[in-house]
Amino acid sequence: MGAVQVRGEVLSTRRTGEYHTLTIVAPGIADGARPGQFVALAVGGDHSAMLLRRAFSIYRVQERGIYGGTVEIVFSVHGKGTAWLASLHAHDPVDVVGPLGRPFALPREPVTVTLVGGGYGSAPLFTLAEQLRGRGCRVDFVIGAATEGRLFGALEAKRISTQVSITTEDGSLGEKGRVTDVLPSMLERSGAEPYPPPTRVAVTCSFGSANARPSGPTMSTGSCARSPASQAVPGPWTEKTISTVPP
Numbered sequence: 001m002g003a004v005q006v007r008g009e010v011l012s013t014r015r016t017g018e019y020h021t022l023t024i025v026a027p028g029i030a031d032g033a034r035p036g037q038f039v040a041l042a043v044g045g046d047h048s049a050m051l052l053r054r055a056f057s058i059y060r061v062q063e064r065g066i067y068g069g070t071v072e073i074v075f076s077v078h079g080k081g082t083a084w085l086a087s088l089h090a091h092d093p094v095d096v097v098g099p100l101g102r103p104f105a106l107p108r109e110p111v112t113v114t115l116v117g118g119g120y121g122s123a124p125l126f127t128l129a130e131q132l133r134g135r136g137c138r139v140d141f142v143i144g145a146a147t148e149g150r151l152f153g154a155l156e157a158k159r160i161s162t163q164v165s166i167t168t169e170d171g172s173l174g175e176k177g178r179v180t181d182v183l184p185s186m187l188e189r190s191g192a193e194p195y196p197p198p199t200r201v202a203v204t205c206s207f208g209s210a211n212a213r214p215s216g217p218t219m220s221t222g223s224c225a226r227s228p229a230s231q232a233v234p235g236p237w238t239e240k241t242i243s244t245v246p247p
């Protein structure tokens with residue numbers, strides 16, 4: 001299904017650590033969204049000078065329900081656009097375009113998958129994990145951030161996965177360091193192997209240091225790791241999967 005533009009409405013807002021979560025009633029978008037896709041939100045209201053939409057990964061969707069389909073996003077405040085989003089309340093209108101971007105590729109076989117996410121980059125991995133588990137895959141997580149407050153989804157990852165490794169750059173929770181520091185030992189323990197090759201292993205990547213200011217968001221390839229037994233399996237694992245990478 002192609003992207004649509006929807007005049008949505010905020011259903012609810014909540015804070016999780018340093019992140020804001022916004023649930024938006026956006027029926028046409030929720031129906032067609034797949035893990036790994038994102039939405040683009042107009043910011044500032046009808047008479048704003050902020051012409052450019054801001055992009056956010058889809059954290060969760062609810063296709064049906066008493067309010068119609070909803071889309072959930074997770075964000076931290078960076079500049080004027082996200083500050084405006086953080087000021088929204090239930091019932092406020094918000095203009096949304098989506099679903100955009102290429103969804104994650106899914107394996108055909110029940111392989112072992114290690115999902116790696118940093119900061120809000122973990123957000124799109126949870127619907128992916130659910131779909132993988134539905135296909136009989138074992139799902140492990142590596143979740144990282146600069147500080148404990150900037151981790152997203154660590155508890156959720158513990159709840160739904162076989163093995164979880166948490167890293168923070170300041171050592172405030174889990175192992176001190178970056179997600180890439182613990183990835184080799186995680187893969188060794190799970191018996192999974194990087195696939196595609198290591199340069200393309202991460203599904204989503206980590207923040208830089210707490211003080212780092214990026215020149216802009218970048219895109220990365222995914223995904224995962226699969227068990228050696230499945231290496232002969234051709235198919236979507238060879239595809240490039242796209243996800244957002246918080247700088």
Ligand SMILES: Cc1cc2nc3c(=O)[nH]c(=O)nc-3n(C[C@H](O)[C@H](O)[C@H](O)COP(=O)(O)OP(=O)(O)OC[C@H]3O[C@@H](n4cnc5c(N)ncnc54)[C@H](O)[C@@H]3O)c2cc1C
Nearest residue numbers: 038054055056057074075076078079080081082120217244
């Ligand atoms: C495909 C895609 C998916 C994304 N998903 C998410 C998401 O799920 N959650 C989320 O919070 N963000 C996400 N982003 C980044 C988000 O779009 C930007 O943070 C947002 O556009 C910032 O808008 P702003 O008006 O608040 O800041 P701007 O006015 O655009 O920028 C203000 C200042 O903040 C800096 N800045 C901008 N973006 C970031 C950033 N990501 N990290 C640190 N500093 C930044 C700028 O360099 C500038 O100095 C995504 C980006 C893309 C392209």
